Amino acid sequence: MTDSGTTSGAASTLVVGYSAKPEGRAALARAIRIARTNDAKVVVVHTSADDEVTDVQDLMESTGLQFDIHQAPDVLDPAEELIKVSESSPDALIVIGLRRRSPVGKLLLGSNAQRVLLDASCPVLAVKAEATAPS
Numbered sequence: 098m099t100d101s102g103t104t105s106g107a108a109s110t111l112v113v114g115y116s117a118k119p120e121g122r123a124a125l126a127r128a129i130r131i132a133r134t135n136d137a138k139v140v141v142v143h144t145s146a147d148d149e150v151t152d153v154q155d156l157m158e159s160t161g162l163q164f165d166i167h168q169a170p171d172v173l174d175p176a177e178e179l180i181k182v183s184e185s186s187p188d189a190l191i192v193i194g195l196r197r198r199s200p201v202g203k204l205l206l207g208s209n210a211q212r213v214l215l216d217a218s219c220p221v222l223a224v225k226a227e228a229t230a231p232s
Contacts, residue, residue, distance in 0.1 A: 107135040108190035108220070112183045114175060114213070115143040115153060119226035120194030125153070127224045128192040129160055138163040142182055144175050176212035183219050191221045 113128040115121045125141065132139045139162055141153055150166060157164040169178035183189040193210055214221050 108137055108186075108188050109135075110138050110140060110183075110186035110189045112140045112142060112179055112186075112189050112191045114179050114191070114193040114209070115141045115145065116194075117145050117149045117152075118194075118196070120196045120224075121145075122194070123224045123226045124192045124194035125156075127222065129162065131190070131192070131222075132162050133160070138165070140164070140182055141166045142169055142175065142179050143167070144169050174209075176209040176216070179213055180217050183217060189219045191217050191219060192224060193221065194224050194226055196226050 108131075111128040111132050113124050115125050121143075128139050131137065139157065141157065141164065143150060143153065143166065145153070150168075154166060157166070167178070167182055169175045179191055179193070183191050191213060193213055195210055210223065214223065
């Protein structure tokens with residue numbers, strides 16, 4: 098990863114774990130920035146309600162990027178779906194968001210984030226949640 102937030106071996110597909118929480122929005126914002134730089138496709142894997150998906154659809158259409166939106170069939174196991182979707186592209190990069198935690202909470206990652214980091218066969222970019230909306 099370079100200082101500008103782009104990958105050195107540019108991925109052609111960015112698989113984003115999205116929820117309407119700050120960490121999901123941060124992951125999507127970073128994936129959009131990387132996709133613009135690398136002319137990559139964005140695949141949004143979400144567990145959100147239908148009205149939230151409409152907002153994501155509108156946002157992605159406004160970017161001019163190539164994208165797909167994929168509903169995770171099992172909202173209790175989004176990590177599995179992220180890994181599965183990433184395996185369909187030989188040069189995928191998974192982008193996930195992490196929420197800020199207390200000092201005690203820092204001892205453990207969220208179970209979904211930990212599973213993606215440990216089990217994905219492709220690179221994973223973990224983005225800290227910020228107070229900014231996707232651009």
